[in-house]
Amino acid sequence: MRSINIGKRYKPFIIAELSGNHNGSINNAIKSIKAAAKCGVDAIKLQTYTANTMTINSKKKDFLIKNKDSLWNGYSLYDLYKKAHTPWSWHKKLFNEAKKNGLIYFSTPFDESSINFLKQFKLPLYKVASFENTDLRLIKLLARTKKPLIISLGLASLRQISEAIKTAKNNGAKRIILLKCTSDYPASNKNINLETIKFLKKKFKCEIGFSDHTKGIGAAVAAVANGATVIEKHFTHNKNVKSVDVEFSLGPDEMKSLVEETRNAWESQGKVKFSLSKSEKSNLKFRRSIYVIKKIKKGEKFSKQNLQCIRPGYGLNTKFFEKIINLKARKNIDRGTALKWNLIKR
Known part of the structure; x- marks a missing residue:
């Protein structure tokens, strides 16, 4: 066994x-x-x-199942155990x-x-x-x-x-x-x-x-x-x-x-765990980050009209969004570019 x-x-x-x-x-x-x-x-x-090792064959009330909600309502204990x-x-x-x-x-x-x-x-x-x-x-x-x-x-x-x-x-x-x-x-x-x-x-x-x-x-x-x-x-x-x-x-x-x-x-x-599994790490790229959504010229200010917090996650963390607004571009930046610090004039 x-x-x-x-x-x-x-x-x-x-x-x-x-x-x-x-x-x-x-x-x-x-x-x-x-x-x-x-x-x-x-x-x-x-x-x-067996029915005989469980109870005795008796129809006295002690040995009868009287419960309308029970699956076995109406059985005597002996008859139920004999059947089962x-x-x-x-x-x-x-x-x-x-x-x-x-x-x-x-x-x-x-x-x-x-x-x-x-x-x-x-x-x-x-x-x-x-x-x-x-x-x-x-x-x-x-x-x-x-x-x-x-x-x-x-x-x-x-x-x-x-x-x-x-x-x-x-x-x-x-x-x-x-x-x-x-x-x-x-x-x-x-x-x-x-x-x-x-x-x-x-x-x-x-x-x-x-x-x-x-x-x-x-x-x-x-x-x-x-x-x-x-x-x-x-x-x-x-x-x-x-x-x-x-x-x-x-x-x-x-x-x-x-x-x-x-x-x-x-x-x-599992267990108490906050580190990422190997398969999770591959999905980090789908987090939100800051992206250029409209072509920006060198020296132009960053604004809510040309930046957006979107997926994927290759750009700067969204927590820097307000800090970057009104700062100037260091160079021309194409639409769809992940914003990095080296693109920002500070």
Whole structure:
């Protein structure tokens, strides 16, 4: 598997989240992995759970989603997770497909049984989902694998984030990456508050990324401009496949654009610099300067009628314009001549 390079000196690390976009078909999942690789992403991520490891099969009100604004309004938790889960029997084939397509592959486990299941694949890192970032027992178990941890921060307070990081570090986690996240599906741009990325980086002194549930790619590009080094986005090979996550997922054309534009944003950041690049220096000639715009005879005074500040920049700097007015020409000067001091009698 290729190396995992995450940090400001590397291009953004782009994760395509498969989640429930397979819609119950392993062929859809394989197509999405192939499509993600063609888009130029760095990694593919699965979610490892079953309905039974997430909740219980109950129609009591605690277990029902009753929110008319939710994509999943009317589902029971059990039915939603049953529909969205990636069968564990698929994992080996999907990880092999990712490897074959040159992608880094890993998963989000949700309980001890899923961690134990995933150990056989020797994954290079794990992710903690937003809804599990206060499950300190889960974080403890993942930290003990000694693998890098990505932790999504949706729903978490600053105190809870600190507690999660402390738990991870105390149990052996050497590398922690935090993802700014708004746990709303889809999330509104006005609610994602990307300025938080800078605060998190300063506060916790680790790499900060962005788990993006907005529609489109604008927020991801803005996140990179704010210092995000990891971008996670739900992905499907075909947005006409009506899965539980498709409303906030990208299709291939959008994902390709996200990869390109986040890398453009990263490359554009550069450093604090005021010296000119080699290509800029060649354009200095197009600055304004003082030119003769009407033929001037020897001894004739310079005036606003025979001088003008125009492009290109081969003449005297425009700051001398008023100083030169009423001075006399040392010799005859043709129209279109860049004015120099040796043409001026003083």
